[in-house]
Amino acid sequence: MFDFLIIGGGLIGLLTAKELQKTGANIAVIEKNSPGKQATWAAGGILSPMRPWYYSEPVNAISSISQSIYQQLSIELRDETGIDPEWLPSGMLVLHDNEMTQAIEWCEQHHSPIKVLTTEELKTQFNHLTPQKKSAIYRPDVATIRPHKLLAALNQFLANNGVTFYNDQEAQKLNINNQAITSVQLEETTLNAGEYIVCSGAWSPNLLPELAEKPNITPVKGQMICFPPTAIANKSMVMDGNRYIIPRKDGRMVVGSTREQTGFDASTTQSAFKALKEFAQQLYPALSHVEPDAHWAGLRPASPDSIPYICRVEPYKNLSLNAGHYRNGIVTAPASAELMVDLLLNKNTKIDPKPYEIKR
Ligand SMILES: Cc1cc2nc3c(=O)[nH]c(=O)nc-3n(C[C@H](O)[C@H](O)[C@H](O)COP(=O)(O)OP(=O)(O)OC[C@H]3O[C@@H](n4cnc5c(N)ncnc54)[C@H](O)[C@@H]3O)c2cc1C
The missing domain is CATH 3.50.50.60 (FAD/NAD(P)-binding domain)
Known part of the structure; x- marks a missing residue:
């Protein structure tokens, strides 16, 4: 027992x-x-x-x-x-957030560092990113794990x-x-x-x-893809709407994700693969000739x-x-x-x- x-x-x-x-x-x-x-x-x-x-x-x-x-x-x-879970303080860049005032207020209240980067600062600090037309939020203390x-x-x-x-x-x-x-x-x-x-x-x-x-609790499917290691130097995570790119320690870049109500079906689809790939390649032109080498899906346990x-x-x-x-x-x-x-x-x-x- x-x-x-x-x-x-x-x-x-x-x-x-x-x-x-x-x-x-x-x-x-x-x-x-x-x-x-x-x-x-x-x-x-x-x-x-x-x-x-x-x-x-x-x-x-x-x-x-x-x-x-x-x-x-x-x-x-x-x-x-001897197995490293790869905790990585990559920081998080949030593009196109409509609620910048709300975001700044929340970060101040919760003592979470935040910077607003102008389009010029984005160009110099994130030079692999497609030039941006709007300023963005940067949260340096956000980390990732593998x-x-x-x-x-x-x-x-x-x-x-x-x-x-x-x-x-x-x-x-x-x-x-x-x-x-x-x-x-x-x-x-x-x-x-x-x-x-x-x-x-x-x-x-x-x-x-x-x-x-x-x-x-209901299942909500999420699909992801991954690019093989590239020479892109900036290791920050980037978020745009519901999509994001996560850098890994070995240079891989994980791109997510979809939100689909398909019951317990966790299969992948070509349309999601294409949409995620285009999102990443549009954000990082250096990826435009690189083919993702992995594609998977999982079921999130969603509460309302x-x-x-x-x-x-x-x-x-x-x-x-x-x-x-x-x-x-x-x-x-x-x-x-x-x-x-x-x-x-x-x-x-x-x-x-x-x-x-x-x-x-
Ligand atoms: C694409 C995607 C991206 C995500 N990204 C993030 C992220 O970046 N950050 C974040 O915080 N969260 C993220 N999440 C959410 C996160 O993955 C989940 O909330 C979390 O993994 C849930 O963990 P869990 O252990 O409850 O569920 P699971 O990992 O699903 O584990 C439940 C386990 O129970 C087992 N099980 C079920 N029924 C039985 C049974 N009858 N008998 C025995 N075993 C059973 C299953 O086989 C399974 O292994 C993401 C999810 C997805 C799908």
């Missing part, structure tokens, strides 16, 4: 396991594929909501705590496993520290007795634990028992207000949920895991847990 059973081995499940592992508890993670092959694997790894001034305080509160954790987390994982490396490092860290993995095993249902979960049904066996935590991303509502309060569900699931005594992080599940993951574990251990929480409950 385990102390804690986590269902879902994406970033949210793995960081929840890491936080629990600090208590010396006996933990298992059940993952229907291999860990981290879904939304987390597909993500860009931007460590900020794209435009935090458009988001509610509960989203910004957990983002801000996570941002203060990420660099140290990345160093810890690199030192313990999700698949973060996942690889976390998996190794957790395995080294005694967490048990049930990979390629789907949790089919939760068995119940008297408003308590008694076990998780896998194809060939059942597993028991004191506490059960659903971290199954977009699939989370499917697993909750009939009487449970239901979170409003972008606020994740991090809470106990009524009426069950030992069931919790950490899911629904939508577009911000990488940046909000460390603080989401902390909040979840504080609730599980009945400890004081750093932030008010109310906004993250199912009933809100």
Whole structure:
């Protein structure tokens, strides 16, 4: 019997396991594929909501705590496993933002550095960019991480520290007795634990028992492409509308993303490939003769207000949920895991847990 059973081995499940592992508890993670092959694997790894001034305080509160954790987390994982999650303080350039006043006010209120760059400054400081007709916002303190490396490092860290993995095993249902979960049904066996935590991303509502309060989580597909390493020197991230380009340490450039309501279909399309490629080549003329060498898609676990569900699931005594992080599940993951574990251990929480409950 385990102390804690986590269902879902994406970033949210793995960081929840890491936080629990600090208590010396006996933990298992059940993952229907291999860990981290879904939304987390597909993500860009931007460590900020794209435009935090458009988001509610509960989203910004957990983002801000996570941002203060990420660099140290990345160093810890690199030192313990030899796998570098590539935390990179790349800065973020925001083009064509209509709410510049709102953005400046938000950054000032939240002590987040911001500069407004004129078209001349853009030309000299970002000389690989197509000349711009409007001034732009630059946020020097925004960082990125490389999700698949973060996942690889976390998996190794957790395995080294005694967490048990049930990979390629789907949790089919939760068995119940008297408003308590008694076990998780896998194809060939059942597993028991004191506490059960659903971290199954977009699939989370499917697993909750009939009487449970239901979170409003739906899949929203995002497609990305990647250019091979080039000599483009400026390593800042660039955002324009809903699209962005993220530089990697090895010179690759990741371009995202689409937002599509296609249910659980995570296939890629030629039209998205073409649109993302044209966007990148228009912004960086040096890419116009370079062909992207990768194209993928993932399903974001969307909640209607972008606020994740991090809470106990009524009426069950030992069931919790950490899911629904939508577009911000990488940046909000460390603080989401902390909040979840504080609730599980009945400890004081750093932030008010109310906004993250199912009933809100
Ligand atoms: C294209 C794209 C770009 C993104 N970019 C960013 C970004 O730059 N920054 C950012 O902060 N966020 C970004 N996101 C959002 C972020 O990726 C997600 O919010 C986050 O990864 C959600 O993590 P998760 O662990 O909840 O979900 P997932 O990573 O999807 O993990 C859930 C896991 O549960 C498993 N599972 C489901 N059901 C079961 C079951 N019954 N039994 C066992 N296992 C099960 C799944 O196989 C999966 O591995 C992006 C998302 C996409 C798609």
